[in-house]
Amino acid sequence: MKVAMFVATLVAPQGVDLSDAQLSSFVDVTGWAGGIVDRSTRIDGRAADVFFSGASPEIKDMPFDVIIQPAAGRRKKILIADMESTIIEQEMLDELAAEIGVGAKVADITRRAMNGELDFADALKERVNLLKNHSEGLLHQVAARMTVMPGAETLVASMKRDGGRAWLVSGGFTCFAKIVAQRLGFDDCFANELIVEKGVMTGDVGMPILDKDSKAALLKRACDIYGCGIGETLAVGDGANDVPMLQACHNGGGLAVAFHAKPRVREIVANQINHGDLSALVYAQGLVP
Numbered sequence: 001m002k003v004a005m006f007v008a009t010l011v012a013p014q015g016v017d018l019s020d021a022q023l024s025s026f027v028d029v030t031g032w033a034g035g036i037v038d039r040s041t042r043i044d045g046r047a048a049d050v051f052f053s054g055a056s057p058e059i060k061d062m063p064f065d066v067i068i069q070p071a072a073g074r075r076k077k078i079l080i081a082d083m084e085s086t087i088i089e090q091e092m093l094d095e096l097a098a099e100i101g102v103g104a105k106v107a108d109i110t111r112r113a114m115n116g117e118l119d120f121a122d123a124l125k126e127r128v129n130l131l132k133n134h135s136e137g138l139l140h141q142v143a144a145r146m147t148v149m150p151g152a153e154t155l156v157a158s159m160k161r162d163g164g165r166a167w168l169v170s171g172g173f174t175c176f177a178k179i180v181a182q183r184l185g186f187d188d189c190f191a192n193e194l195i196v197e198k199g200v201m202t203g204d205v206g207m208p209i210l211d212k213d214s215k216a217a218l219l220k221r222a223c224d225i226y227g228c229g230i231g232e233t234l235a236v237g238d239g240a241n242d243v244p245m246l247q248a249c250h251n252g253g254g255l256a257v258a259f260h261a262k263p264r265v266r267e268i269v270a271n272q273i274n275h276g277d278l279s280a281l282v283y284a285q286g287l288v289p
Helices: 020-032 092-099 103-114 120-129 137-143 152-161 174-184 212-226 240-251 263-268
Strands: 005-011 035-044 047-054 065-070 078-081 165-173 188-192 194-197 200-205 233-237 255-259
Touching: 005 020, 020 035, 020 047, 065 255, 078 152, 078 212, 092 103, 092 120, 092 137, 092 165, 103 120, 103 240, 120 200, 137 174, 152 165, 152 174, 165 174, 165 212, 174 188, 212 233, 212 240, 233 240, 240 255, 240 263, 255 263
Parallel strands: 078 165, 078 233, 165 188, 233 255
Antiparallel strands: 005 047, 005 065, 035 047, 194 200
16 A cells, blocks of 8 residues: 655745755654654755655644645645634734724734634624724724735735636725735735615624634635645635635645634644745745745
8 A cells, every 4th residue: 555645845934045954853753753764955055855754743842833744735826714813914904993093902802702702703893893883084084004914925826827816805804805915926816895875884794794604614615716736725814714614625635724813713723834934835835935
């Protein structure tokens, strides 16, 4: 019986080299865990691949990120990405709330919802209601503050370079998602609609709400549209509302990664980026950013 071959991609934080000692140590840990190392290959000064079969090493207390997946089919055709705290650095509802003086209250609700402690739809409605009667101009004001997560532009460009597709899937709002999608070159974006009437926010959100189940459904929809299997997808997110999408990707043979994720998400999703930036997902596909 042929033994499956896996690849562990080791990526140091941005601006840091992966030392020979760190690479050698990981090879040793893989062997101790019962894995059989075939070879290790340098990608560049920051990253390396370790090809192995058998048991996977335990990823614990390492100062670099490790992404493990089957060696075959690592180059993906579809990227499905969360937006807030993943593709951009902000949580936009928190930014809006800070402007109207309820920042601490909303940030706490956001934190609990993203950690899976609150129902996402209920938490969204509660936070949006606080925006009632505030000017639409506030949306444009905070949109100007959006900053792209390090590595995000490189990741999207790498997907598109060889004909891949990229979808932005957000539990936030279309008024922000459209700007980010256009700026980075996403093929499409999906988010919630913040209701505005006569230049004023009503405190309501359009139905149906794009929630955790919607994100998982959009992963499958992208595969249907582009004629790909889930094994050809890469999904990345940070919050509890991303978990079904990440699980669907992983269970279908794709690469699911938690990016600087909330504690609850890190408990569930095996592949994680906790040290570096999104360019780690370029390395994970066997490419150089």
